[in-house]
Structure formats: C-alpha cells, structure tokens
Amino acid sequence: MQPLSPPAPFFIEQVEQDQWIPPKRWADWPELILVQTGEGCHAVNGNPFAYRSGDVFFLGAQDQYSFAIAQRTSFCRLSFSPFFVDSLPARHAWGYLDGGASPCLGPIATDAADQEKLRALVGMLLAEEPGLRPCTDNFVVESLLTVILSLVGRLLTRTALAPSTRLTHSVDLTRRVIAYITRHIGEPHRLRLETLADAFNYSPGHLSALFKEQAGDSIQHYIIRHKLNLVARRLRQTSLTVSQVADEFGFTDVCHLNKLFKRHYKRTPTTYRQSVWL
Known part of the structure; x- marks a missing residue:
C-alpha cells in the first residue's frame, strides 16, 4: 500500500x-x-x-x-x-x-x-x-x-x-496541433497536411506558417522527427524487424526509413539497434 x-x-x-x-x-x-x-x-x-x-x-x-x-x-x-x-x-x-x-x-x-x-x-x-x-x-x-x-x-x-x-491564439493552436500529431502518429492518412488543416479549419498554407512561427520547424519536419524518435524507441525496446517498424509508422519502404533515420541518427536502423543491444 x-x-x-x-x-x-x-x-x-x-x-x-x-x-x-x-x-x-x-x-x-x-x-x-x-x-x-x-x-x-x-x-x-x-x-x-x-x-x-x-x-x-x-x-x-x-x-x-x-x-x-x-x-x-x-x-x-x-x-x-x-x-x-x-x-x-x-x-x-x-x-x-x-x-x-x-x-x-x-x-x-x-x-x-x-x-x-x-x-x-x-x-x-x-x-x-x-x-x-x-x-x-x-x-x-x-x-x-x-x-x-x-x-x-x-x-x-x-x-x-x-x-x-497568457497563451496567444497561435501558441495554443500549435500546441493543439502537436497534441493531434502525437495522438495520430501511427495513422499516416491523418497526418497529411491537407487533412490536418481541415481538422483545425485552416488552409494548409496558413496553418503551416503559424506552426513554423511558433515551433521553429515545419509541420512535416516535426512529424518526421517525431516518427524517427519513436522508431528509435521501437528498435531499443522491441524485436520488431526494421520492415515492420517502417510499416507501423507509414514509411514508404525500408529504404525510405533508412535514408531518413541515417540523416537524423548518423547510422542505419540496423546498426543503431546493434549499438544499443551490445
């Protein structure tokens, strides 16, 4: 107790x-x-x-x-x-x-x-x-x-x-967009810019501009970075194959994931997993 x-x-x-x-x-x-x-x-x-x-x-x-x-x-x-x-x-x-x-x-x-x-x-x-x-x-x-x-x-x-x-409108909007992204990170169709803009009743261009002003990054770059952090977690904590992880987060294929992951972590998903499992 x-x-x-x-x-x-x-x-x-x-x-x-x-x-x-x-x-x-x-x-x-x-x-x-x-x-x-x-x-x-x-x-x-x-x-x-x-x-x-x-x-x-x-x-x-x-x-x-x-x-x-x-x-x-x-x-x-x-x-x-x-x-x-x-x-x-x-x-x-x-x-x-x-x-x-x-x-x-x-x-x-x-x-x-x-x-x-x-x-x-x-x-x-x-x-x-x-x-x-x-x-x-x-x-x-x-x-x-x-x-x-x-x-x-x-x-x-x-x-x-x-x-x-107090929170300005654009700050509050950015935080709600980030919460939406976090909630739907495993649903790629919900993370398309047009779909996301519709969910918040903004044009894609206006929403993108407000988000970048507050977050310092574009919506799509934020989503990719968020996905890659979650991919790294899966590689550390599960035995899922790289292909299965790529499918889970909506990457086009393993080559697409490898390219983005290496750009962010300076190594491929396979070598990253090997380094943390040693």
Whole structure:
C-alpha cells in the first residue's frame, strides 16, 4: 500500500524515460517538474501543451497530468508537503502553493533566465541528496527549497496577473496541433497536411506558417522527427524487424526509413539497434 506521506517534508527524484510512467503521488502535495532534456506533449486536466527542454511545470495536488514523450526525456520532479509550505516566510504572498489546482496549466517559466535559476537551484538541491533520497534536518536543503518555492510563487503570481503571459491564439493552436500529431502518429492518412488543416479549419498554407512561427520547424519536419524518435524507441525496446517498424509508422519502404533515420541518427536502423543491444 502506498504510504500516506514520505519520510520528509519534500521528495525529489530525477528520471529519464522513453515512455511516461506515472509517478507515485501523495495527497495534498503540489509538484514542480523540470524538463531537463527531451520533447513531447504534456496534458494537464485534459489540456494539451507541447513541452521541450527547459520547460517548468507546477502541478497542484488536484491536477491530473501525463506526458506523451516524443523524444527521450529527462525529468526532475519535486514534491513538497503543504505543512512545509505553511511554515515558509511570506506564505501569504504566494497562496497558489496550497493543495488545490494550479492557476497555470502550461509552463510557468518561459524566460531563459528564470529557467536557468530554477535549474541551478534544483541542481544544488540534488547535490545535497545522495542517492536522490530525501534529507531531513539539513539547513542547506531547507534553505534551497525555500528559495525554489519563493521563485515558483513569484512566477505563478506573474502568470496569473500579467495578461501578456497568457497563451496567444497561435501558441495554443500549435500546441493543439502537436497534441493531434502525437495522438495520430501511427495513422499516416491523418497526418497529411491537407487533412490536418481541415481538422483545425485552416488552409494548409496558413496553418503551416503559424506552426513554423511558433515551433521553429515545419509541420512535416516535426512529424518526421517525431516518427524517427519513436522508431528509435521501437528498435531499443522491441524485436520488431526494421520492415515492420517502417510499416507501423507509414514509411514508404525500408529504404525510405533508412535514408531518413541515417540523416537524423548518423547510422542505419540496423546498426543503431546493434549499438544499443551490445
């Protein structure tokens, strides 16, 4: 049976995953998740958001979330007790850290400087955590956690109060397109640009322009990159033949897959599999 609470006022873990494995959660404990590397789609309470390296998400205790991982992702997850939050100074200044739902479902740190601050602070916290086990009676740990939560509270307040930080239409559209791609990646007919544009009531040209403006890549290049990441996962984790994997993701033939895969991974699917199975 899952314990009611861990043996410390907070818990930190660092994991690297190809496929999302829901973590253990404790009642009334909010969470902070830092994406250190990787990309994919993050869903909070049914709302999809594209994520990439550097993104930071704050989840309230009542938020339901998951990650659809497109590229192998390294997460750092920090959970903290509401009792610890209540003991912090200036608690009234950032009441968003209570046990409810987060006021911001998307990334809370979009500025590179804020992302770097959180990454550095969490890195120091991890350095104080031998074996990634919670420490107790450690002044350095408690001080670091206090600073981290103060910064999170400030970011949440800024997000809630500043209209300029709300999702623009094109950002929201891009995230919904990425969620659609992730959901239908095994259905090539649904990923044709014309079909995808119809699904969002845009012309192909307009949708392509909006997507590239926000994602920095064309829709078709994004789909290919996403497929190749999934192909690499299949090669690592299954015994399917390269031909079967090519069929699964709608490549014209093995030669087509070989060409694209080698361009992306600098080796063929066969040599890639051999290297990871050694």
